[in-house]
Amino acid sequence: MSDSEHCDRIDALEEVWERWAEIGTALSEQQWSSATRCAGWDVAALYAHVGMFPPAVADPPATAEEITANPVTAVDILRGFNVPGGAAHEMADQVARAAASTAAELDRAGLIARYTDGPRAVAALRDRAATSLVPRPGTSAVTTWSEAVRIVLMESVIHLLDVLDGLNLQPEVPAAALRETVHLLAEIADPVSFLEAATGRSGHSPLPVLR
Template identity: 55%
Template sequence: MDDVVVYRDRLDALERTWRVWAELGTDLTEEQWTAATRCPGWDVAAVYAHHSTFPRDMDGPLPPSMSSSLEEPVTAVEALRRFNAPGGLAYAAAEAVADRAVSGAAEAGRGELVERFAVRGPGAVRRLRAAEATRVVPWGGTGVVVELVEAVRLVLLEATVHLLDVQRALGRPPLVPPQALGDTARLLAEVAPPVDFIEAATGRSARSPLPVLR
């Protein structure tokens, strides 16, 4: 499928998913904000604080294009494999990420956390729609560069996985836009070693290649 079409569809899915985050957060009680999640040490507010940095930071000028960089852009699959490899940033930075989530929740008011999804989210999506799908940008502090179509795929994965974390913590049904679920499921399947995944998924092997993310 054409990159432009894929990019547009992923942005549509991300916009819908962030809208769910905004609507869910609007009516939460303080007891619900402080409910424990399956992310160790994180309550619902910490998960909101963690993921809401994406719409907050993306609702601003895009980083300079890295198209002229000597480094080749990697796919979302390769970025996740590197990030989650033994000794990768998923392990090395885990404690710092957790601390930032908890401190971010303490510093931001509940209203601000919701506003990041309700207001900054649509703003970020508008900025991304005006950019080319193949624009090459740095991916956080990972040291790799990705095309925007792949960067959005990574953000959509984060939005989906952490929305499920929140919904489960609140005892809510897992209501996530179908397109976000589909893209996330495909990405996770692509990250897994293909032979191991196929044989486990078809009952031909008891050895599971999952989980693929820390």
Template identity: 50%
Template structure:
């Protein structure tokens, strides 16, 4: 029995190690993605900031302001409640956001207006600073956490883990980086790890049967888009 206990403990320890390696890889991918935002920002002129994107009502500056909320959120994350309950996964949070009555639909106009106002108030120099100064500090904070550490996710009225929170932030940062590159007429040059992690999370959000059947051409029923 003692040997079985040792095996079980060893498996749990190995599982925790694997989970933490994945978390570190995702933080590294986020760091690389935010660094790309910083490099692009350094090259932008006034006209570039005003370039319209494929996100209706958002120009490049608004995209920067929107994604720029995430470094601030990491640096000012509220502590989890004393009895946090079951942590939500990234897929569960995003499914809720993107449900027909979810935040992504019901508050779309408010989010868009907020991004436009924030871009105007912050200005190009402030938007650049978010990704040259605030983002590296946020990454340093993420590296002090373990992936299994719990963090409050107020918009979902619950908690998640830092590992799952980083997946959401990486997805948002990657999807909108593609929006910025498209708006500027640039090639979709994004870190491969960021693309892979984003694709994996999107696959988790989808109903697995619907995704498989649509991807293999076995049904015409649409499964996309998964996010607004």
């Protein structure tokens, strides 16, 4: 991908995190506890879950210089993560418990602060080459920062829509972020099945591609 495309994705991520912070600062205590369409997750839990990304991006684990493995792509990671029996299914309860625990530990200001700290993470991203390597958490694999940004942006967009739905607010998400997320999800789907379904030539949908 081009450097300009990578920069555009970082810009989109910055806008989305700003939206998270904007919404959070206006929430009442009752709204923080609102249920969402993610079963067992309230608004605060989603804030805690997605809020792990800004500090993780700003201060990532070091990548060993001697790593020579070919980096995996965002599509590779998400396809493997979401296959039946994959981590998205097997670790769902563990991830939900971790999010609820973090939401309980942090006060509301602490949850919002993770997003208001977003500019530090964005500045760190802009200082890194798109093709520089970052470890894939929990595995021995690596990916590039360009591909990592795609995943972080997708997570931030999808769960922002979950929050807005839970709060009965309009799905107002920055257009560039929506576009990038749609592109990624379309790449995960089988291309022929996706095109056949999208053009009405098949009644078989390859969706959903994520849990």
